[in-house]
Amino acid sequence: MKQDLFESPDFYNLDDLLTEEHKLIRTSIRDFVKKEISPYIEDWCQQASFPKEIVPKFGEMGVFGPTIPQEYGGGGMDYISYGLIMQEIERGDSGMRSTASVQGSLVMYPIYTFGSEEQKRKYLPKLASGEMLGCFGLTEPDYGSNPAGMVTNFKDMGDHYLLNGAKMWISNAPYADIAVVWAKNEEGRIHGLIVERGMEGFSTPETKGKWSLRASATGELVFDNVKVPKENLLPGKSGLGAPLMCLDSARYGIAWGAIGAAMDCYDSARRYALERIQFDKPIGAFQLTQKKLAEMLTEITKAQLLAWKLGKMMDAGTATTAQISMAKRNNVEIALNICREARQIHGGMGITGEYPMMRHMANLESVITYEGTHDIHLLILGHEITGIPAFK
Numbered sequence: 001m002k003q004d005l006f007e008s009p010d011f012y013n014l015d016d017l018l019t020e021e022h023k024l025i026r027t028s029i030r031d032f033v034k035k036e037i038s039p040y041i042e043d044w045c046q047q048a049s050f051p052k053e054i055v056p057k058f059g060e061m062g063v064f065g066p067t068i069p070q071e072y073g074g075g076g077m078d079y080i081s082y083g084l085i086m087q088e089i090e091r092g093d094s095g096m097r098s099t100a101s102v103q104g105s106l107v108m109y110p111i112y113t114f115g116s117e118e119q120k121r122k123y124l125p126k127l128a129s130g131e132m133l134g135c136f137g138l139t140e141p142d143y144g145s146n147p148a149g150m151v152t153n154f155k156d157m158g159d160h161y162l163l164n165g166a167k168m169w170i171s172n173a174p175y176a177d178i179a180v181v182w183a184k185n186e187e188g189r190i191h192g193l194i195v196e197r198g199m200e201g202f203s204t205p206e207t208k209g210k211w212s213l214r215a216s217a218t219g220e221l222v223f224d225n226v227k228v229p230k231e232n233l234l235p236g237k238s239g240l241g242a243p244l245m246c247l248d249s250a251r252y253g254i255a256w257g258a259i260g261a262a263m264d265c266y267d268s269a270r271r272y273a274l275e276r277i278q279f280d281k282p283i284g285a286f287q288l289t290q291k292k293l294a295e296m297l298t299e300i301t302k303a304q305l306l307a308w309k310l311g312k313m314m315d316a317g318t319a320t321t322a323q324i325s326m327a328k329r330n331n332v333e334i335a336l337n338i339c340r341e342a343r344q345i346h347g348g349m350g351i352t353g354e355y356p357m358m359r360h361m362a363n364l365e366s367v368i369t370y371e372g373t374h375d376i377h378l379l380i381l382g383h384e385i386t387g388i389p390a391f392k
């Protein structure tokens, strides 16, 4: 019996496609998650508490902005490394991966890609080390899947901008030191602005009562005549394409992250199937249980292949939005299905916090919705196939 079919199934020997450095990165993040996240995650989730002490620890481990160049505090790594980091964090919990992917892909990435040299020097090293936490404000109460309709706006007041509006469902918001906010100017053109905690008229009320991503803090961003210095506008790109480029990077990370959650559930199910005796046999001896396990392993293997090839295309700079959508959509869906099947294998025990399935399953209900819903990704693929956008 192959031992690597347990914790981290590698049925197609995909490790052959990784470098020694990739494997080292994966091992170090896996060890970190086992020590700093897994023993506490159930309590954090039960208490709906965001462990803010994890932020500098993540910084120390280099999980923030792994692909950002080292001169700005990033890791200077490739996209496969980034993916492996997301996979290992999400094996621990999707909410913890959210914290990392927002900081890296949705805050550091736009500052690095569209920011001025001063903005890069001012913010990136502190974000990389975890001295600062950031959030990304695109979604609004009336504009989720359709961010182009956003109403948050800013006016040029001569020596500063005046920002008004509100964002909702923003990961990290209640604890964030800065927010990258997407808003329209007087001509209706979308721009990114860096808003700092402490600016008058800026507040970040927490969203309570979530049944999903309970260890991740979610909140609103409210702008009531906030004076934003002109040097806080991201000068490099305007239009909806700018936030959509950030989403390409974050959705890629999710495609890997979801595999981590799936592996954790599969691992638990396989162990339980071999230990739990019913009708004088391990339940893993029954064909129906074997079917579930075989299908889980098949879907994990297919998802690994999609993620790895997408990573190579990200490194080559050739990955398209539709290719990223396919991987995000597929991998989150299979992870959710695997959580449900693994929960069934655990019978009644599967609904308790002693096992990770219910937590992963509830988390993945957010993951299948944020960064573009499951159906929006299907429509992005439909657009690619037919050339006809069916969004509107």
Ligand code: TGC
Binding pocket: 097, 098, 099, 101, 102, 136, 138, 139, 144, 145, 146, 147, 148, 171, 239, 240, 241, 242, 244, 245, 247, 248, 321, 370, 371, 372, 373, 376, 380, 389, 391
């Ligand atoms: P559309 O007309 O297609 O495009 C508008 C402009 O953007 C350009 N563009 C891109 N540019 C760069 N990269 C991309 N990936 C791009 N995709 C499109 C496009 O060429 C066009 O440019 P221009 O110059 O012609 O203006 O836009 P649309 O309004 O029809 O919308 C398309 C749609 C529905 C696919 C898009 O709006 C979408 O993806 N909606 C989903 C929204 C979404 O994903 N929100 C996520 C919020 S952030 C989040 O959830 C974080 S969770 C974090 C966590 O905790 O992990």
Ligand code: FAD
Binding pocket: 102, 135, 136, 137, 138, 139, 143, 144, 145, 146, 168, 169, 170, 171, 172, 213, 218, 366, 369, 370, 371, 372, 373, 374, 375, 376, 379, 390, 391, 392
């Ligand atoms: P809606 O857009 O109202 O969609 C509702 C339903 O209608 C969905 O099933 C959708 O697929 C469907 N639908 C919509 N339009 C179409 C169409 N044209 N055709 C067919 N079906 C359609 N946003 C941020 O900006 N930053 C964050 O950090 C962030 N973090 C989040 C954290 C959590 C926990 C959650 C739950 C969300 C977060 N989001 C964040 C917001 C997230 O991106 C949105 O929830 C998501 O884009 C969907 O928007 P919506 O919730 O308004 O749903």
